[in-house]
Amino acid sequence: MTPRESSGTGCTSEADPPRIHIHDPTLRDGHHAVRHRLGREQLRGYAAAADAAGIPVVEVGHGNGLGASSLQVGRAALSDASMLEAVREALTTSRMGVFLLPGWGTSSDLRQAIALGADVVRVGTHCTEGDLAERHLDFLRDAEVEAHAVLLMSHMAAPERLAEECLRLVGFGASAVGIFDSSGHYLPPDVSERVAAITAAVDVPVIFHAHNNLGMAVANSVAAVRAGARIIDGCARGFGAGAGNAQLEVVVPVLERLGYATGVDLYRLLDAADFAERELMPAPPTIDSVAVVSGLSGVFSGFKTRVLDIAGREGVDPRDVFFELGRRQAVAGQEDLIVEVAEELRRSSGPPSTPVAAVPGGAP
Amino acid sequence: MTPRESSGTGCTSEADPPRIHIHDPTLRDGHHAVRHRLGREQLRGYAAAADAAGIPVVEVGHGNGLGASSLQVGRAALSDASMLEAVREALTTSRMGVFLLPGWGTSSDLRQAIALGADVVRVGTHCTEGDLAERHLDFLRDAEVEAHAVLLMSHMAAPERLAEECLRLVGFGASAVGIFDSSGHYLPPDVSERVAAITAAVDVPVIFHAHNNLGMAVANSVAAVRAGARIIDGCARGFGAGAGNAQLEVVVPVLERLGYATGVDLYRLLDAADFAERELMPAPPTIDSVAVVSGLSGVFSGFKTRVLDIAGREGVDPRDVFFELGRRQAVAGQEDLIVEVAEELRRSSGPPSTPVAAVPGGAP
Structure with a gap:
């Protein structure tokens, strides 16, 4: 496969194309669109389909993460433990991911998730409050899991500030760091400068998570990769809060066409997305x-x-x-x-x- | 409004931001999504809403253009004349557009459309068959209308070939020329090089019309503008064939945010899109x-x-x-x-x- 970019720093003519690690929060972010009501068979069915496609990480949980099921943000249909068990038994090669917002989730939620087989733990904070992740990241240092730290609503901070926060998060023990475009505000140049600043500041993989409010989720994900991001989030049919996320089965072949390797099987991925549309959601998200x-x-x-x-x-x-x-x-x-x-x-x-x-x- | 691009050739710090002319084929391309069955009140209602928003051109007709209503590609609910009359009476400042594919539409269809008040006539051909537009463009030379010529399925020809075709179309009398991404195949670099080649070759405004199959319709429209395109197509909620077009009420504020002037009122545009979602379509297009x-x-x-x-x-x-x-x-x-x-x-x-x-x- 030949890189087809007219220009760009992220993708050159080296023999091995840069590897992009796809992270799939369909069963976590998508929960926002269905009031956290996915059942066991839905979770198991989608996890098996994503696993068959070779998706590296399948994230699962309440939309607001571990421990968040509540009257205030919505009661999930299943307990955290039931959700994790359902996904765990469906996965053969994909790793299982969980999400935690300090304040909702606690160390005991983390301990339980790890005991139930979580391989990747993401701790999210507001973009200028990375300090709040310190205690959880510290706890994760001794656990056998990959610890990601992510900054939400990241358009509210300047590139330099985001880079500083990410560097601090790496100091706390995060093995990957990055930014969420929680309100779908970015245009590609906004993403490029932020991801480039972070990539220059840290020596761990950089994460980007898009929302599609301005129709830019796929383009922003590409911009992030070109600026150095190596972990890209995508949800089947874009299933997620509001206008939805980067559409997984679109962003994968687009990255492949631009010369990046994802290791994901296109046809099985389309099958997983078809399952998601049919079994998980009343309708795919649109931009209202x-x-x-x-x-x-x-x-x-x-x-x-x-x-x-x-x-x-x-x-x-x-x-x-x-x-x-x-x-x-x-x-x-x-x-x-x-x-x-x-x-x-x-x-x-x-x-x-x-x-x-x-x-x-x-x-x- | 300050241009916010980190870089880019199309938008500089000049006093007057470049003007982008929005062309709205909601009532023509959207017809593909509803088997050409829009009725008089739907056409009139949307045209009035688009007119109130200050959309420069409202295109109307069967999805395949003038004269295309047939068993083979679908019978429209209304005759061409009825469609044009319904839209004409709803417009106060917007101009009315029509579309014609040689083979479906004839000179007598054009004559009727002009008599009914069409201001902008688009003649479309396959990307390597611009010659087929010659007769119609010749006919339009003496008419009091703006004659556009557009190349469909344009990903099938190299940038140089598209530029040659466009130059030929200008010679036939087209006062604007451009390309359609009929199968939604382009990524932004593909658009940039093609539009740049055409812009360099001709001295009339260049048109770009996107489809959203790879989630790139808005990003591709921005790439087109940066490469010199000055007429951009967009449909309310993306209403159009397959995965839909560039979403009009997204592409307009995105261009404005990047420093380009459209002259379109955002709130009235969102109202028009809400009308379209409610009254024209069973559901907005998604990328299946x-x-x-x-x-x-x-x-x-x-x-x-x-x-x-x-x-x-x-x-x-x-x-x-x-x-x-x-x-x-x-x-x-x-x-x-x-x-x-x-x-x-x-x-x-x-x-x-x-x-x-x-x-x-x-x-x-």
Whole structure:
């Protein structure tokens, strides 16, 4: 296979094409789209299909990770243990991944996950709060697992800051580090500069995880690889929060066509995606108007329901609410801001002047 | 608005950002997704919404253009005249566009469309058969309309060949020329080199029309603009054949964020897209496995139903059929090849060896 890039730093004419490690959070991020209600047969069936395709890591769990099943963010259909057992017994060569957000998941959740066969553990924090991962990464040092650390809502920090955080995470013991585009805000140049800064700062594999709010999930994943990322996330049919993730069965052949090796079998991968569409989701994610506004404003699409409700009550345009929340750099946990913003907009009555251009945090 | 590209040739710090002319074929290409069955109120409603958003050109008609309604490619719900009348009466500032494929449409169809108020007429041919547009472009020289000429399935020709064809089309009288990625095969570098070659060859605006089979419709449209294209097609929610087109309400704010001016109002555009999702389509297009294979193999997704039927009958993998059709450079009208290929695959029994890599025509 010949590299076909017109230019690019990530892919040259060396004999062995760069290897890209595909990480598949279909059974974790996809959970957001179905209120964390996947059952045992769904998990087992998809895990077996991904395993047959040669997907290196199959991540499973509640959308918000280990220990997160709750009234506040949604009760999962199964316990963490049941989910892990279902996937573990379906895997023959793929490794099993889990996700943990400090505050939701604890060390005892991690201990249980490892006992149940988790091979890859990802600890996620807000992009400027990598310190919160220290205790968990420290705990993982002595475990026989691969420890990843990832920065969420990463468009809210400058490239240099992300590189510093990643370097700190490597110091805590992370064997791979990287960034999530949680609100699907990035365009490819944004990804290139951030991943390049991180790649220059650390000597471990760099991770990139896309969302598709601006239709750029695949292009952003390619930009990340060209800038040096070597672990790329993708979900079958894009199954994930809001507009969905990078579509796994698209990003894999696109990377292969550009000369990168994934080791994934295309036909079996398409079979896995067909299974996912048929058995896991009511319909594949699409980019609706709220998703576009969420991506442009840099606000996590998980705010959608509350923004629509509150804007309706206050008689203001929910799009104005999103853009104002973006200006105020709202993040998950700050849902109280929605009421404040909506009330202010009602009182001031006029919409903000330049909705598209004035997005904070996205530009360097 | 400040250009936010890290680099790029198409967008610099000049005072006036480059103007991109948005061309909206929702009511023409979208027709492919609903068997050409849009009714008068649907056409009128969407046209009014697009007009309110400031979309420069609203294209309408049977998916295959003027005069194409037929048993062979599908009977439209309305006559060409009824479709044009419905859209015409809804437009106040947007101009009305029509599409014509020589062989389906005739000069008398053109004459009628112009009499009914068509402002922009597009003549499309296979990418190496621009000569077929000569007669129609000649006819349009004396009409008070803007005449575009576009090359379909353009991945099947090298950049230089496309540039030659476009130069010839300008000679025939086209006031804008460009390329369609009819099977959604391109990755951004493919678009860049082709549009750059055409832009260098002609002195009229260059057109780019994407399909989303490989998740690259928006990224490819951006690549086209950076390489010099100035007329970009987009459909509401991507409504179009197969995996759909560049999603209009995504590509517009993305271009704006990159510093290009479209003159389109974002909120009214999102309203138009919401109308389209609610009133025109059963569901927005998604990228299914056939669409991925169609994009990779460079075969028009209109082959889907027949490939699935015939492959099922012969007991062969429809994906193998697509890749072999791609190798043989099959184009619309060559549906007989499907039977031939499927029978050969059944006899030889083994699947082709390198499905992803060996795509003809796509690589320079």
